[in-house]
Amino acid sequence: MPEDGFFEKVYKIARKIPYGRVTSYGAIAKCLGAAKSARMVGWAMNASHLDDTIPAHRVVNRNGILTGKHHFDGINLMQQLLENEGVEVIDEKISNFEAIFWNPND
DNA sequence: CCCATGACTGAAG
């Protein structure tokens, strides 16, 4: 992969997210070396719909809220995908967010 | 080149 664009960097981290775990945009951004570009991470995730290897549903904001659920096919698709992995989601928010949070740096 | 937009974050009131 000769071109290491911003997207590839984001995808690279996103693909590392373990099953049943979640992370935040800022954590990924920091791992990329652009901690201030958390918005870019989310924006890159928006383009991830072209790549089915990207578990975008495991990426939420720092509050553990599924801010990007509206970008999925269905309004509840993101939440259901997480629940399918054993993640407890209540009202668009991950209840045990801190418990299942995964740090990309690990 | 300038302006608008965005799945965010941290600080300030």
Added chain:
DNA sequence: TCTTCAGCCATGG
């Protein structure tokens, strides 16, 4: 503790 503001930077018009 909650709400609001400004900074962040890549992409597109």
